Amino acid sequence: MINPTLAGMATYPFVRLEEARRRLLADGVEVIDFGKGDPNEPTDPMIRQALVDALPERSPYPLAQGLPELREAAAGWCARRFGVEVDPGAEIVPTYGSKEAIFSLAQVLDTAGRTIVFGEPAYPVYERGALFAGAEVRTLPLVRENGFLPDLDAIPDDTALVWVNYPHNPTGAVAPLAFYERLAELAAERDFYVASDEAYTELWFDEAPPSALQVGDRSRVIVFQTLSKRSSMTGYRSGFVAASPEVVGALKAYRPTVGTAPQEFVQRASVAAWNDERHVDETRARYRAKRDVLIPAIRAKGWEIVASEATMYLWVAGADADELLERGILVSPGAFFGPSGAGYVRFALVPTLEECERAADLL
Numbered sequence: 001m002i003n004p005t006l007a008g009m010a011t012y013p014f015v016r017l018e019e020a021r022r023r024l025l026a027d028g029v030e031v032i033d034f035g036k037g038d039p040n041e042p043t044d045p046m047i048r049q050a051l052v053d054a055l056p057e058r059s060p061y062p063l064a065q066g067l068p069e070l071r072e073a074a075a076g077w078c079a080r081r082f083g084v085e086v087d088p089g090a091e092i093v094p095t096y097g098s099k100e101a102i103f104s105l106a107q108v109l110d111t112a113g114r115t116i117v118f119g120e121p122a123y124p125v126y127e128r129g130a131l132f133a134g135a136e137v138r139t140l141p142l143v144r145e146n147g148f149l150p151d152l153d154a155i156p157d158d159t160a161l162v163w164v165n166y167p168h169n170p171t172g173a174v175a176p177l178a179f180y181e182r183l184a185e186l187a188a189e190r191d192f193y194v195a196s197d198e199a200y201t202e203l204w205f206d207e208a209p210p211s212a213l214q215v216g217d218r219s220r221v222i223v224f225q226t227l228s229k230r231s232s233m234t235g236y237r238s239g240f241v242a243a244s245p246e247v248v249g250a251l252k253a254y255r256p257t258v259g260t261a262p263q264e265f266v267q268r269a270s271v272a273a274w275n276d277e278r279h280v281d282e283t284r285a286r287y288r289a290k291r292d293v294l295i296p297a298i299r300a301k302g303w304e305i306v307a308s309e310a311t312m313y314l315w316v317a318g319a320d321a322d323e324l325l326e327r328g329i330l331v332s333p334g335a336f337f338g339p340s341g342a343g344y345v346r347f348a349l350v351p352t353l354e355e356c357e358r359a360a361d362l363l
């Protein structure tokens with residue numbers, strides 16, 4: 001028998017997009033793929049070289065706690081980027097990208113039979129992690145009128161964990177520090193944890209967004225960072241969790257069972273990545289150039305670009321994904337990410353600049 005939670009799960013939406021792309025390619029239609037958020041950007045040569053230099057004759061099982069150098073690089077980055085002191089020994093644990101750690105958090109905390117809350121539209125992993133852990137799910141609509149922020153007064157009483165994700169996939173909305181402050185206060189008052197998925201904090205275009213780590217009392221805050229988007233390293237699988245010694249201690253106890261520490265040569269390449277900002281500036285400049293090409297073309301169609309202040313996404317009201325697909329432009333229908341996404345499509349700015357120019361012409 002298959003686990004009924006797995007059997008009852010709809011196909012992961014991006015599998016459906018991939019099927020649509022393959023069908024079109026088989027029909028000879030050239031497809032420009034703005035679907036899945038997997039950067040096509042090159043990983044900086046300096047980072048690749050660090051990986052090559054670290055490749056040993058024999059690579060042993062990596063320890064769940066990670067290399068001290070990596071934890072120190074992550075803590076140093078938190079201090080430079082957000083002005084917060086995080087203890088690399090007690091408050092940081094490396095993760096295999098962030099998806100697996102996001103998925104399993106509900107098993108690490110006491111959530112079974114209690115409520116896990118997140119806004120929708122959303123990255124699908126918060127829900128899946130909650131369901132596999134036997135928790136109840138409560139979604140809060142993220143709508144334009146509220147700046148795509150959840151109504152914190154709607155958090156139910158028996159809540160164990162609240163997920164937030166800013167800059168937000170799929171809308172590109174950014175949360176102000178005051179939002180995190182209010183959420184952390186509520187978490188202390190009502191005894192729940194706040195999990196802040198910060199995969200996109202480094203892909204910004206006007207002002208660097210804040211982190212939930214910056215709140216006054218971060219004892220109930222658990223932050224998930226990753227090199228996937230910041231350093232275009234999705235395939236390396238490298239991120240970290242920053243949280244209280246209690247939560248990090250629980251993660252260090254849980255994670256050896258699952259075996260999800262990044263390979264040590266990946267950890268050493270990650271040290272090089274966290275210690276460098278030049279390549280991140282260059283990455284932002286490449287995304288900015290793509291935005292500059294696509295935003296006017298989308299607006300010229302009479303469609304509206306909503307939120308989209310940060311991330312690699314444009315959240316577009318009024319466009320139709322099926323119609324775009326007929327022209328060879330693959331985007332994600334907003335409803336993939338939850339019912340409040342209906343009426344929108346998401347462009348992931350992953351094609352090359354030349355492809356973005358071609359897509360602008362097609363539009």
Ligand SMILES: Cc1ncc(COP(=O)(O)O)c(C=O)c1O
Binds near residue numbers: 099228
């Ligand atoms: C909102 C959000 N969180 C987390 C992730 C996970 O990224 P990774 O596991 O590569 O760190 C993604 C990836 O697309 C994402 O969109």
